[in-house]
Amino acid sequence: xxxxxxxxxxxxxxxxxxxxxxxxxxxxxxxxxxxxxxxxxxxxxxxxxxxxxxxxxxxxxxxxxxxxxxxxxxxxxxxxxxxxxxxxxxxxxxxxxxxxxxxxxxxxxxxxx
Amino acid sequence: xxxxxxxxxxxxxxxxxxxxxxxxxxxxxxxxxxxxxxxxxxxxxxxxxxxxxxxxxxxxxxxxxxxxxxxxxxxxxxxxxxxxxxxxxxxxxxxxxxxxxxxxxxxxxxx
Numbered sequence: 001x002x003x004x005x006x007x008x009x010x011x012x013x014x015x016x017x018x019x020x021x022x023x024x025x026x027x028x029x030x031x032x033x034x035x036x037x038x039x040x041x042x043x044x045x046x047x048x049x050x051x052x053x054x055x056x057x058x059x060x061x062x063x064x065x066x067x068x069x070x071x072x073x074x075x076x077x078x079x080x081x082x083x084x085x086x087x088x089x090x091x092x093x094x095x096x097x098x099x100x101x102x103x104x105x106x107x108x109x110x111x112x113x
Numbered sequence: 114x115x116x117x118x119x120x121x122x123x124x125x126x127x128x129x130x131x132x133x134x135x136x137x138x139x140x141x142x143x144x145x146x147x148x149x150x151x152x153x154x155x156x157x158x159x160x161x162x163x164x165x166x167x168x169x170x171x172x173x174x175x176x177x178x179x180x181x182x183x184x185x186x187x188x189x190x191x192x193x194x195x196x197x198x199x200x201x202x203x204x205x206x207x208x209x210x211x212x213x214x215x216x217x218x219x220x221x222x223x224x
Contacts, residue, residue: 040121040216042119043156043214044214045211045212048212056211058211059213062199090156092156093128093214096210098144099143099144099163101158104155106154106155
């Protein structure tokens with residue numbers, strides 16, 4: 001019953017450091033997503049992958065890169081962290097096709113100092 | 114997300130009905146969703162409506178869709194303290210698999 005697993009759960013970075021947020025799902029879903037959640041801003045889409053081998057930009061892709069490593073895993077990389085990237089990051093997955101439920105991970109709380 | 118807007122906060126007394134509103138901009142949206150987020154957790158799907166429907170009822174939840182005005186609402190009947198959470202509406206466009214969320218409405222249920 002793992003569903004969507006995100007690691008790490010918490011992370012503190014210094015400005016300019018890099019890191020990769022990991023996401024894995026065990027539901028054989030085709031589509032995966034990365035969102036960030038900020039107070040008053042709701043969930044904003046960073047990148048998504050409609051299927052294995054494809055990735056597309058969302059609303060706020062600047063400062064991030066993604067890799068759809070295989071069907072299970074979709075990672076988000078911050079090459080040079082900035083304080084503006086302090087946020088809670090959520091990974092989600094769902095079946096391809098419209099009307100499918102999205103399943104969310106528990107989130108990664110990232111602080112950039 | 115800038116395409117989907119919601120009011121920030123709603124306070125309601127236990128036992129009353131709650132109505133959470135959402136507006137969206139893309140008339141090509143095919144599915145519209147309501148998700149619930151409890152403290153410290155990810156989002157969970159509550160219900161959804163297909164764009165050719167006006168209303169959908171699911172136990173205490175009623176979704177109304179006014180496609181002409183691009184307005185979506187979620188009514189929770191007999192609101193309970195366990196309904197205190199953040200509620201997000203989301204739209205799915207006809208093309209691609211992009212899922213866009215609104216800013217979320219924080220609902221506080223007072224005893």
